[in-house]
Every structure is written in C-alpha cells, then in structure tokens.
Amino acid sequence: MRVLVVRLDSAGDVLLAGPAVRAVAAGSRHVAMLCGPEGAPAARLLPGVDRTIVWDAPWVGFDPPPVVPEDVHALVRLLAEQRFDHALVLTSFHQSPLPTALLLRLAGIGRIAATSEDYPGALLDLRHHRAPGRHEAEAGLDLAVAAGFALPPHDDGRLRVLAPPDARGLTGPGPYVVVHPGAAVPARAAGPEVAAAAVRALAEAGHRVVVTGGPAEKALTAEVAGRHALDLGGRTDLEALGGVLAAADAVVVGNTGPAHLAAAVGTPVVSLFSPVVPAHRWRPFGVPHLLLGRQDAPCAGSRARVCPVEAHPCLNTLTGAQIAEAVSRLTATLPAAGRCARPGPVPVPPRPAARKVTS
DSSP: OEEEEEOOSOHHHHHHTHHHHHHHHHTOSEEEEEEOTTTHHHHTTSTTOOEEEEOOOTTSSSSOOOOOHHHHHHHHHHHHHHTOSEEEEOOOTTOOSHHHHHHHHHTTOSEEEEEOSSOOTTSOSEEEOOOTTOOHHHHHHHHHHHTTOOOOTTOOOOOOOSOOOOOHHHHOSSOOEEEEOOOSSGGGSOOHHHHHHHHHHHHHTTOOEEEOOOGGGHHHHHHHHTTTSEEOTTSOOHHHHHHHHHTOSEEEEESSHHHHHHHHTTOOEEEEOOTTSOHHHHSOOSSOEEEESOTTSTTTTOOOSSOSSTTOHHHHTOOHHHHHHHHHHHHHTSHHHHOOOOOOOOOOOOOOOOOEEEO
8 A cells, every 4th residue: 555644844743743654654655745844854754655645736835835836746646646545644633634635535536534614515535623632632533533543552642753863973972951042033032141041051060061053043953052062053853863862861952843853852851832732732742841921921822033022021030040941840850870771773564765755
C-alpha cells in the first residue's frame, strides 16, 4: 500500500505528526509526506517517511501565497503520478482538511481520511471526529487508527526523530541547559529581558547555558546570551538543533517548534507557555516538563499572533529566578544529572532514501 500523509503547517506541527506517520509506516510499503516549506525539514527527520513532497498551500501559514492555477494543477499531476492508495490529512483542531481533500480527490487517491467538523460531501471516505481533550499528537494518531493503521506493540507513541548528530563540536564537552528565546509567533515568546534574566539565574546556579536560535534571531540570541552563555544563534539547522537539544539536561523554550523537537529527542522541557492556544493540546508531549506562565491571562484562547494585552503579562511577569528554580525542580526528579530516558530507535520497514520534490 502506498500512503500519503499530509501536514501542511510548521516544523513543530510536522513533528507532532510523528506517531501517526509511524503507525501508517507499520502498515504500508511506501509513505510519502506532503508538507509546506516550513515543515519539510521536520518531515525529513521522521522515522517512516520515504519521500517528502513540498508544496506551499494558499490556505496555510501566516503569509500564504496566492492561488496560482498552474501550481495547483502541477501538484495534482504529481500526486496522480504517485498512485497513492490512501491519504491521511492531518490538521489542527481549528483547521479544515477539505481544501486539501479536494486536491487529493482530483489526483485520484482512492481513500481519503481526515478529522472534519464540516460536512465533507464526496471529499472524504472517512470523516473522523476528534475526541475531547486530546493532545495534537494523540489526535493525529487517533485518525491513523480510525483509518486502519496502528502502532506496533514496541512503539510507545512518543515523539521521535531519526538519530540526531553529535553536537559536541558546537557545544563543547560537559552538561548544559539550553535556552531558546525565540518563536515564530511573537505572542508565544517571553521578552528578551525575561530570557536574559533566566540565563543569568541559571549561570549563577552553576549551570552551563547554551542559547539557540535561527539565522534571523542572531541579534536576539546575542542579547540573551550576553557574557553568561554560549551563543549558537544562526549556527544550527533543525537537524543540528536536535543534536544540541538531545545532549542538554533541560530546555527552556516557549510553545514553538524546538519544544516539540526537544520532546522528540527525549529532553525535559521548562515550557514558557503563552495561553493564546490551549496547553492541553500543545504542551511538550511524552517528556517530563513544567509549564510556566499565567494560563488564566486575558489572552487565553485568543490564538493571537501578537499579544493583545499590554506588557504581555502571561510571560513577561516571569523572573529569571522562577525559571532557574523550575529547571532545578525538573532535573532533580530525573536520573543521571537531569537526563530522562531517551526514546529508543523505532524499527520501520526498509525504505528508499527520502528526496525533496517541489511542485
């Protein structure tokens, strides 16, 4: 069976699709993943993905592209050529799978499954309903199970990625704590002053601190690291970041992709969680973690990209001492200097190397 799994959102969303992808891989001979440009690097890290197809959908993201008929037709032709037997469309609780399902139907895919609150007409063969209170990772796996795919007995359903690289060339030897101050959505990140105070407090508590961030965040990481931490801003892609996070005792991070990457490599998380989206759906999954931040703040449930409340009180009222104390509490409960048990390898059927295809 050839199966297409669709997740068109960010890298963090794609990482949360990992358990569902592994369930599909356990019952298929070939699994392709259709994702957007932001999610493609994460898709290439997921066990069980044979091929990554990259398409920038006009109904996804913060700055979606215009609808270009030629691009849509090219994607439909590409998917039709692949002769998929089955497709799963994974979406967040507030998204509709139906635009994607229409394209998959035009591509002639034999059976299409998705979670949908909207009436799908002839677009879905399986219309699944999300159970209340489910985490996004669990909801994706629920859809896979409803479609006839199940994790093998040895798989515990946690997030996983392929074995990350050795990061000692970047971090140097010895234990450390990571602080990742940025986020793609500003409302989900504490201010740089809070992150810098956390770095100082962690250093004063005796931790070696590593600050991480993407190429566009180098000014932020330099400000946060100061003279108290190693600044790796702009020096890691997603795969290398996985290696840095995997060797850390703990990660201090907001509700953003690196939080899910930390969970996928088994590292405990102190989550600076803005309540603009609900924590029960998006908190770090399957690893020890502590949530900091006012979950009852006025912005709760707003899905705001920029905090609608002056001074961003849900996160900016945190102190460096509170964050450092949370790291100490979290790591004190874990064996081996704060390390939790790392996810073991997940056997999947032998598969050809993944390759990127753009429409």
